[in-house]
Amino acid sequence: MTDKKGSKANKQDNFSEWYSQICGETGAKLVDLRYDVQGFIVHRPWSMRVLRKIYSFFEEEVEKDNHEPMLFPTVIPEEHLLKEKEHAGFTPEVFWVEYAGDKKLEKRLALRPTGETQIYPLYSLWIRSYNDLPLKGYQSRITTFRNEMTTRPFLRGREFMFFETHDVFETHDEAVSQIKKDLIMMKNTIRDKLKIPFLFFQRPKWDVFKGADETFTSDSILPDGKRIQVSSTHDLGHNFAKAFNVQFVGKDGKRSYAFQTCFGPGIWRIFGTMIAIHGDDQGLMLPFCVAPVQVVIIPITFVKDPEASKKVLELSKKLESELKNLNYSVLVDLTNKTPGFKFNEWEMKGVPIRIEIGPRDLEQNQVTVSARTSKEKLAVKINELKNKLPELAEQNDKVLEETAIKYFKDNIKNAKTLDEVKSIIKDHRGFVRIPFCSVMLDGKKCAEKLKTETNGVDVCGFLFEKEEKLASSDTCAVCGKKATKIVYAAKSV
RNA sequence: GGGGCUGUGGGGUAGCUUGGUUUAUCCUUAUCGGCUUGGGACCGAUAGACCCCGGUUCAAAUCCGGGCAGCCUCACCA
Numbered sequence: 108m109t110d111k112k113g114s115k116a117n118k119q120d121n122f123s124e125w126y127s128q129i130c131g132e133t134g135a136k137l138v139d140l141r142y143d144v145q146g147f148i149v150h151r152p153w154s155m156r157v158l159r160k161i162y163s164f165f166e167e168e169v170e171k172d173n174h175e176p177m178l179f180p181t182v183i184p185e186e187h188l189l190k191e192k193e194h195a196g197f198t199p200e201v202f203w204v205e206y207a208g209d210k211k212l213e214k215r216l217a218l219r220p221t222g223e224t225q226i227y228p229l230y231s232l233w234i235r236s237y238n239d240l241p242l243k244g245y246q247s248r249i250t251t252f253r254n255e256m257t258t259r260p261f262l263r264g265r266e267f268m269f270f271e272t273h274d275v276f277e278t279h280d281e282a283v284s285q286i287k288k289d290l291i292m293m294k295n296t297i298r299d300k301l302k303i304p305f306l307f308f309q310r311p312k313w314d315v316f317k318g319a320d321e322t323f324t325s326d327s328i329l330p331d332g333k334r335i336q337v338s339s340t341h342d343l344g345h346n347f348a349k350a351f352n353v354q355f356v357g358k359d360g361k362r363s364y365a366f367q368t369c370f371g372p373g374i375w376r377i378f379g380t381m382i383a384i385h386g387d388d389q390g391l392m393l394p395f396c397v398a399p400v401q402v403v404i405i406p407i408t409f410v411k412d413p414e415a416s417k418k419v420l421e422l423s424k425k426l427e428s429e430l431k432n433l434n435y436s437v438l439v440d441l442t443n444k445t446p447g448f449k450f451n452e453w454e455m456k457g458v459p460i461r462i463e464i465g466p467r468d469l470e471q472n473q474v475t476v477s478a479r480t481s482k483e484k485l486a487v488k489i490n491e492l493k494n495k496l497p498e499l500a501e502q503n504d505k506v507l508e509e510t511a512i513k514y515f516k517d518n519i520k521n522a523k524t525l526d527e528v529k530s531i532i533k534d535h536r537g538f539v540r541i542p543f544c545s546v547m548l549d550g551k552k553c554a555e556k557l558k559t560e561t562n563g564v565d566v567c568g569f570l571f572e573k574e575e576k577l578a579s580s581d582t583c584a585v586c587g588k589k590a591t592k593i594v595y596a597a598k599s600v
Numbered sequence: 601g602g603g604g605c606u607g608u609g610g611g612g613u614a615g616c617u618u619g620g621u622u623u624a625u626c627c628u629u630a631u632c633g634g635c636u637u638g639g640g641a642c643c644g645a646u647a648g649a650c651c652c653c654g655g656u657u658c659a660a661a662u663c664c665g666g667g668c669a670g671c672c673u674c675a676c677c678a
Contacts, residue, residue: 114612123672132611143651143669221678256601256676263677316678339678371678407638416637447639465638475638484638563674599677 117388122331126383130260135391135455137382138260146258146265153456154261154378156399158268161374162247164300165270168292174243174272179225182216187224190350191318200253202265220252222271223318223343223369227351230275234365236356237277245272247374261379262335262600268374275353275365282342282366286323289340289370290571293325296372297337300396301381302508303327304515305337306538306595308568313551320344325372326567326597328518329383332536334567334597337376343367384514385507391457392479394507395500402430402496403458404439405449407465415466423464426474426492433493454479459503460496480506519595524584528596529561538597539564542590544583553585557596564596 115133116124130137137154150158166176182204201217219225226244234242250269258264272289276282290307297303305327315322319341326334347353348364356362385392395401406423408416423439430437440449446463453461463475463484474492477484480503487495518537522528528539544550546569554566569575575593583590 127671140670145669223678252678257673318678322678336677341678373678405638409638410636443637445637445639445641447637447641449640450638451640463638467638 115388118330118386122329122383125386125388126259126379129382129386129390129455135457140260146253146263148260148264148266153399157393157397158374158378160397160399161296161301161377162268162270164296165292165372165374166245166247168295169243169245169272172243172288172292173241174245174274177226177244177246178248179219179222179229179246181219183219183225185215185217187228188217191224191347202251202253218251220250221269221371222246222273223347224351226273227347227353227367230273231352231354234275234353234355237358240275240277240355240365241281242275243272244274245270259379261375261382264375268378270372270374272368272370274368274370275348276367277355277357277363277365279344279366282368285368285370286340286342286571289323289338289368290325292370293338293372297325297377297381300394301377302394302504302511303337303377303380303384304512307571308595309546309571310568311546311550311554311566311594312548313554314566314568316341318343318346318350320346323571324568326595327380327384328515328537328597329380329600330514332518332598333600334538334565335376335380335600336373337380338370338372340368340370343369384511386457389451390455392507393457393459394504395459396504398457398459399436400438400453400456400458401436401500402438402460402462403449403453404437404462404464405446405453406439406441407446407463409466412466415469418469419464419466422469422474422489426462426464426489429493430496435496460499462492478503478506522584523581525557525560528557528564528584532561532564532598536598538567538595540593540595541584542577542581543592543594544586544588544590546592546594553583557585563598565599567595567597567599569594 116128118125128134131140135153136151139149139151142149170176188201201220204216204218205212230242233239247270249266251266253265274282274285276285293305293307297305305325308324308326310322310324316339321342323340323342324336325338326336329335344366345364347367353365353367354362355365381394381397382391385394404423404427406419408419410416427437427439440453442449444452450461457479459479461477461479465475468474468486471486473486473488475484476487476492476495476499478499485495518535519540520531520535520537521540522531523542528541531539543566544553550566557564557566569592577590577593581590582588
């Protein structure tokens with residue numbers, strides 16, 4: 108905490124500073140914060156490359172699930188936003204466009220926050236009958252809104268990377284099964300590919316998204332023990348359908364309102380969470396599948412030995428093209444820096460595998476290989492390299508995964524009483540699993556009391572995937588009445 | 601939105617308390633040349649800064665007010 112500016116922060120003791128540094132000029136150069144508009148940041152190439160991959164994972168997933176791509180405009184007419192406010196009851200804080208040149212617009216336009224109010228008026232036109240259902244669309248884009256006071260790269264912004272699906276169904280059962288699919292998509296992407304552990308919650312009734320009947324979120328834990336929400340799915344019931352007149356004619360010939368859901372993985376936050384969870388004091392650590400450079404080759408040459416140096420470069424280039432043919436993303440670092448500088452540089456960037464090639468290796472007909480996740484340098488015979496790489500890639504990811512899962516599990520604790528919650532949260536933060544009286548509106552009082560007495564611990568929700576068993580003797584950790592649910596509570600980002 | 605801290609070449613900083621020999625320190629960086637490369641090499645030359653607006657003063661990087669931006673923290677949170 109007392110770190111002077113300019114000194115290097117360490118992740119364990121000073122997560123916030125560490126995170127700021129790794130994002131910036133002295134770190135992996137992910138962003139440039141010198142754009143001078145609060146909450147609007149410049150994405151530099153290294154972050155863009157990873158973010159685009161994350162986008163592509165979700166695009167693939169939702170397309171497999173029969174969603175079609177769409178792109179709606181950047182602006183929304185005011186009356187559409189107001190309509191939502193009337194019916195669904197929430198007002199986003201948006202940026203307004205009021206002028207074109209020096210001419211004031213007749214009706215002002217909002218820079219889009221989320222898609223509901225821009226998409227559903229059109230859905231209302233597109234859907235005529237049950238034959239048009241289910242309708243499943245998505246868009247990948249940037250969004251803006253300004254109700255976050257404190258901004259941080261990838262975790263909170265006023266403009267950020269966004270992804271949203273908007274689905275329309277005939278029946279509520281279909282909507283529920285879509286929510287389950289959304290959960291599976293989160294598992295396939297962030298857990299399996301990015302190695303980010305999370306829990307999928309149904310939020311308590313008093314804390315659903317305004318305009319939704321139920322809200323579901325994927326929540327993970329940052330290294331400072333705070334909970335971060337990385338996706339949300341809303342069961343919108345008929346609320347928006349009524350506001351925007353999304354109806355269909357059924358088989359029975361009657362008009363009915365449709366059931367809607369929307370799903371939004373937070374692309375930015377997922378990236379930020381991945382940086383935070385996997386990184387160490389040397390820099391980023393990237394899962395193999397998202398690394399912009401998966402294998403970096405560092406040739407080590409000597410002026411005094413031009414012949415060996417020439418061979419080193421030849422071998423470097425040969426391996427580069429061979430590995431490229433095997434679909435690895437490879438880079439030979441030919442810059443005029445010392446090897447030590449390059450090692451540090453690529454470690455900071457999180458490149459999973461490094462190959463060093465020097466004269467000493469040549470003599471042995473080998474290369475020196477190491478994974479970002481281990482300090483170990485391995486001598487690998489050149490003809491065995493192709494077999495060794497997949498193994499190393501897998502090992503790299505396995506270390507990331509196991510470390511992340513261990514941290515996650517260690518930060519879920521059980522408590523039976525308010526005092527236990529307090530003492531746990533003091534040392535561990537993370538999630539506390541507690542028996543709770545009610546997740547319906549009547550539980551709100553206990554949630555508020557919990558929050559006040561613990562200095563900010565929120566009830567995040569209860570597991571959606573499985574009903575967790577309560578002992579018949581279990582009582583609410585706050586009020587002592589009979590418990591009806593196990594809930595998870597945590598301090599939030 | 602509250603509280604605290606901060607803003608000096610591209611990056612990191614010294615100087616600010618107590619206004620004036622400051623020609624603004626050092627490191628890094630960039631360019632050129634030389635030398636060099638197995639964990640952030642070295643030498644030489646060159647380049648490059650007091651966030652913006654206002655105030656106090658003979659005099660402001662330094663003090664005061666405001667703005668903008670960043671960091672930390674609390675609150676909020678689609």
